Amino acid sequence: MPYEALRDPYGIAFWPAFKGRDGCRTPMPWHSQDRGGFSSGQPWLPVPPQHLALSVAAQENDTTSALHGFRRLLTWRRDQPLLITGDIEFLAATDSVLVFRRFNAQSAVLAAFNLSTDEASVSLPGLRFGRALTGHGLPEGRCDQAGLQLPGHGVAFFQLANP
Numbered sequence: 001m002p003y004e005a006l007r008d009p010y011g012i013a014f015w016p017a018f019k020g021r022d023g024c025r026t027p028m029p030w031h032s033q034d035r036g037g038f039s040s041g042q043p044w045l046p047v048p049p050q051h052l053a054l055s056v057a058a059q060e061n062d063t064t065s066a067l068h069g070f071r072r073l074l075t076w077r078r079d080q081p082l083l084i085t086g087d088i089e090f091l092a093a094t095d096s097v098l099v100f101r102r103f104n105a106q107s108a109v110l111a112a113f114n115l116s117t118d119e120a121s122v123s124l125p126g127l128r129f130g131r132a133l134t135g136h137g138l139p140e141g142r143c144d145q146a147g148l149q150l151p152g153h154g155v156a157f158f159q160l161a162n163p
Contacts, residue, residue, distance in 0.1 A: 001045070001046070003015055005022070005045065005046050006019075006020055006022050007044060007045060008020035022045055025045060026047055027044075029051045029055040030055060031056070032053065032057065035047055037055070069137055072137045073136050073138065076137070082104060082107065082108070082109045083102055083111065083157075086109070087103055087104065089101045089103070091127075092122050095116075096118070097120045097122050098112070098115065099148070101160065103160075107159065109157060109158065109159055110129070110158045110159075111156075112141060112156040114150035114151065114154045115153070117153060118152055119150065119151055119152060120152075121147055122148050128161035129143045129161070130158060131158070133158065136155065138154065139152070140154060140155065140156065143156065
């Protein structure tokens with residue numbers, strides 16, 4: 001985003017070392033025409049031309065798009081009650097991996113996310129993994145005696161055995 005288009009006070013104050021948050025606050029492109037269909041007026045921030053190719057209308061026609069991927073994930077999540085209403089306990093966090101447990105009085109689920117493009121592993125001593133929860137459509141990790149192995153941008157969901 002060009003300096004002249006910035007609106008974020010931090011981005012303006014610390015330019016060019018910190019470009020601010022405006023690049024991720026641009027309007028949602030609903031279609032690929034001018035301003036992405038977000039508004040007939042001038043939006044607060046400009047819609048970058050490269051975002052128009054990723055509009056909702058364009059993704060609607062591509063079953064491999066991020067839009068359809070998120071829809072599949074949300075449909076899968078609706079069938080995982082602990083991921084919606086369970087208590088949460090964070091178990092591990094590194095620069096690239098986040099792991100937490102969602103639980104209630106009857107059961108527990110482990111959720112792990114690799115936020116990096118590189119494969120990652122994390123040791124989780126003392127946990128007893130049950131069956132993997134699959135069908136979410138994301139690259140799946142695996143567990144063994146060493147812990148969890150997660151592919152780049154991969155996830156792992158496992159039922160946990162009661163201690």
